[in-house]
Amino acid sequence: MAKKFVLEKAPFIRSADEQTLTTSQMMKYLVIALIPIIVFGWLKNGLLPYINQFMNLNTDLIPYLDSSIKVSLLEMLYPLIFVLCGGLFSIGLEGLYFFLFRYYFPNKYTTPKKDWNLKTIYNEVKYSYAVIPGLLLALILPVNTPLYVLFFGCFFANIVFKMLYGGFGRNVFNPALIAYAIITLAFWGVISENGGSLNALEVVTGATPLNNFKNLSEMTYENAVAPYGNLWSFFLGFIPGAIGETSSILIILAFVYLVIKKVITPIIPVFYVGTVFLISTIIMFVNGYGIWYPLLQVLNGGLLFGAVFMATEPVTTPRSPNGKAIYAIFVGIFTMIFRLFGSLPGGVGTAILLVCLFSGIIDRFSAKIRMHRTNYKNALRYLLVLIVVGLLITYIVLRAKV
Amino acid sequence: MIIHKIKGLHLKGKRNISLANGVQEYLNPKYVYIPLTNGVVAYRSVVAVGDEVLKGQVVALREDRYAHPIHSAISGKVIGIKKMWHESGKMVETLEIENDYQEKVVSTWGQSLDLNLLTKEDIVERVKSCGIVGLGGAGFPTFVKYMVPRKQKLLIVNGVECEPYLSCDSISIRRHIDKLIRGIKYVLKAIGAKKCVIAVKKDKKEVLEVLNKELKKYKQIDIFKVGNYYPAGWERSIVEKVTKKHYMFLPSEIGVIVDNVQTIISVCEAVEENKPLIERMITVSGEGISSPQNFYTKIGVRSRELIVRSGGYLDEEKEGYMIAGGPMTGKTVLDDSLVVSSTLGGIIVLDRKEGLKQPCMGCGKCSLACPAYLVPTEIRKAYEQKDFVALGKLHTMDCVKCGLCSYVCPSRVDITYYVSLAKNDLKNYQSVNNKKGDK
Structure with a gap:
């Protein structure tokens, strides 16, 4: 029997033949680059205040720590839970979307109802990269945001501004950012009222550097930088702020990693x-x-x-x-x-x-x-x-x- | 003014898998199939079914403005007109000729031109009557290049061969180095140039060795080493690298003629022996072939015979691609009755690959990779909107279909396909509009 041949479009060798250069691998690299930043956010917002109540860690580099703040074990883990919830909400919402609109109410163009199972939904969610908007949103929101607000954000990010626009690759706005904008407009009062010991830092300093920066009466080093230590604190990230955005050094390392991996x-x-x-x-x-x-x-x-x-x-x-x-x-x-x-x-x-x-x-x-x-x-x-x-x-x- | 230098990507060469097994001659096939088209222009057959033809006899004529004859590759009998797979990816009509193994040649065969009294007109006439076209792949009739009225400054011999897997040009240089040098002399005479440059990739050590040894006594021939990237063999790229100048449409604008190695060798044979274009070197390679190698064979041979002579397929059961041409720019055909035409440089058999195809996410790797500095995603968008004005402004005609945009795409979008569709449509649109303008 003769060998069977099929038609295909040129070129017949692709860089995507090697597993390192496919879209899904690029998204994996993106999540890997976020992991140190998440861990640092947990260290800064949860672990260090927790340890600090037992032993005094106060140094020149991290002047915001105050041993009078009491942090429970749950509150210590809260930054991690917060980021994890961001990812899980996104996955869950998008999985529900795929379940409802691709399988539960099928039309003749989608997979027949009898063919779906958890595995197909898993694949749909996996290749729609559902986790990324939620993760990024959790990383840029203040850590004392209530979880239901985060859920609203994930709904806007994944369903309204991604899936309703046509899914992966067709969104007009960056889903995480547009959800952030909506949340800051709609829920800013809720977020700022929900302060408390969870965000140990903001109790101490009252405002993030940028807020402080905005309201300065006089622009001097003493007013703008000194309340938070020095520029090294900014560079290393021991300043108040959202989980993702404080540590400049880790972000620069992530940048180098992403550039080397060609993401x-x-x-x-x-x-x-x-x-x-x-x-x-x-x-x-x-x-x-x-x-x-x-x-x-x-x-x-x-x-x-x-x-x-x-x-x-x-x-x-x-x-x-x-x-x-x-x-x-x-x-x-x-x-x-x-x-x-x-x-x-x-x-x-x-x-x-x-x-x-x-x-x-x-x-x-x-x-x-x-x-x-x-x-x-x-x-x-x-x-x-x-x-x-x-x-x-x-x-x-x-x-x-x- | 050049603001962007032509660039490219390093691809895995894979030339060595076909170089390792040497070269085989296959000059007496039982049947040959002479294509009656070059994929674009149809040729008119001048023999009827049942006619006896001689080796080298004219069997068809191209009759547009680049008119030249097509010759029979063997002596025998025309037994029919048959549809066969062609390198253009379509089935085309071919003249089926059965070999009588008599090797009867036409009477003009072997008539050398007077080598001491060569004139430009003689050489152009001889190249035309022998039907020589560019063997690098474009198939542009060679005599048209030589007919430029102005005297040219430089001849560039293109031996770069940047596509992966292909090695027929390297083999040709090594086998026919004497013919290559004599051919260069004739071509220099024809175009009135004084200097010649042979462009070869710098990692082709074995070719450079041969060239260095043989070219010692010829002062007017230089070797130019180009980098190991794809598409280094693109005409525009070579001309820019060698002369540091750019041109709009044809390299003759800046006094340069570019010819493939095998074209020069055929010119030499045409001038010295009056041998028409009936044979060429071709690479049979790929992961699906038992022992990949090069063949010096007749034009019109079916790929099946070459594959049988190179050990057959490795795995008959697996589905695969039969690629006419190189793996970056070639076309697939559906069975192994692919006909070796004059511009076919390689037959590649690869296993079928099924990668996940995803929507374009707009990473921009395609426009970073494009050697012509286009933005393929924008061209695709304009093509889907049928916005021909925008397509023109996006320089769509500069595309050379090298395939790098699809190559780098992490989502496996067939972006090269869309851009080439856009280019074809734009060409049609422009020709229609030009005709309207004439009225």
């Missing part, structure tokens, strides 16, 4: 952080602050977390490298605008969501100007982008001048 390209984080650093450096020179000012802008308020895990979310960002650069520069500019002149303390999430809206336009524009050789028309288009960026930066600097 993300370094373009967006580098241009984003670079823009923020550049603008705040100019403001530093204009207003005569010390070098701590741009460093604080970069290390503070989840900027690095947003740059590495949020702004690089592939579905909602431009595809082409130059489009990614343009996108990242504008996210940086809008982050600075929201931080300096906005009414809410954080600017990262809002800026990313805002520029995500334009990523389709940026993509088409940058695809037109991206080619092997250039002409004066393309040069003019690049020039146009540069002029817009320059004008925006000038505006920011002029308004930020004291």
Whole structure:
């Protein structure tokens, strides 16, 4: 009998033939990169306050610990439970969605009712990467958020802004960020009332550095940085804040890991952080602050977390490298605008969501100007982008001048 | 002004599995099937069923603006017109010729041109009458290249062969190095150039050794080593690497002619022996073949005969791909009656792979990998909206269908397929609109 041949489209060798370069493997790497950050969040928000009530750990590096705060065993584990719940809520909600709309109310295009079992739903959820929005949402919410609020967030992230938009690969907004925006709008009072000893840090200091930063009467090192230790505290992450966004060093390590594993390209984080650093450096020179000012802008308020895990979310960002650069520069500019002149303390999430809206336009524009050789028309288009960026930066600097 | 240098990706070469078993000659098949098309243009057959044909006799004519004849590869009898699988991925009509093993050749065979009094016109005429086309894969008629009115500065001989598995060009250089050097002389005469560069991948040590040894006494021929990446053998890439200049449509704009190694060898044979294009080197390789090797064979042989001569399939039971051409750009056919046509460089048999296909998540790896600096996802989007103006502005025509965007895709999206569909549609749209404009 002759060998049987089938038709297929070229190319017949794929980099995805090796298991390291498939989409599911990339998502696994993303979760692996989050694990140290989760563990650190637990260490900072749960374990250290718990140990601190028995022995005094107070050092210069972690000045927020206060041995008068009592932390129970459950409260010690709460940060871990919180993050875990984020992932589980997402998986559960999406599994329910698949169960209801793919199997329980089947139509002629989906798997017949008799064919489904737990394994098929497991596969659907697995290859829809349900866990990631929930995990990221739990990492950027304040740790004293009640669980039912987190559940609402996961519902918005996974069902409304992901599955109803068509599932994996078709969402318009970053699901975790849009859910974060909705929660901060709708439940901010609930979150701030629900303080207490769970978030030991915020009792001590009263406000996260970014909140503090916003309400400063005078911008000096003593006012902005000193209440939280020094810049090393910001770099290592022993400051108040959400679970994911405080430890800059771990986020940078995760960034390096993700770049080496080719999950993300370094373009967006580098241009984003670079823009923020550049603008705040100019403001530093204009207003005569010390070098701590741009460093604080970069290390503070989840900027690095947003740059590495949020702004690089592939579905909602431009595809082409130059489009990614343009996108990242504008996210940086809008982050600075929201931080300096906005009414809410954080600017990262809002800026990313805002520029995500334009990523389709940026993509088409940058695809037109991206080619092997250039002409004066393309040069003019690049020039146009540069002029817009320059004008925006000038505006920011002029308004930020004291 | 070049702002982006052409780049590529390093692929696993896998040339050695076919190089290890050497080269085999297979010149007396029982039947040959001469394709009556090159996949795009149909040829007109000039012999009838039942006619006796001689080896080298004209059996068909291409009759568009690149008119040239097609020759019979063996002497024998035309016994029918049969549909066979062709490298274009379709079934095409072929002239079935039965071998009479008499090896009767046409009377013009063996007439050498006067090598001392060669003129440009003679060589072009000879290349045309011998039906020589580019053997690298594009199949562009070679005499058209040589007919450019201006004098050219440089001849680049393309021996890069960047596709994985293929090794027929390397083997050709080693086997026919003397013919290659003489062919270069004739081509230089034809295009009026003074210098020649042979481009070879730098990891092909055995080829470089032969070239270094043989080219010592020829000052006008240089060796250019290109990096080990795909697509290093792309014409635009080689020209840019060698001359540091870029061109719009054809390399002759900047005084460069690019020819494949095997084309040059056929030109040499045409000039010296008046031998038409009826034989070529072809790689039979892949993981599904027992002993992969190269064949020097007639055009029109079925792939089945070559595969039997290279040990047959490894596993008859498994489903596989029969690929006409290289694994990056080739087309699959449904059975092993694939006909060796003049531009077919390899027959690759691979096992079927079933990876998980997922929706595009927009990671942008395809546009990072694209050697022509396109954004394939945007082209696909514009193609699905049938937005031809946008397709034009996205430089869709610059696509060379190298397959790298599909290669790097972690979700196994067949993005190359969509881009090539978009390119075809845009071509049709532009030609229709141009005709409207003429009226």
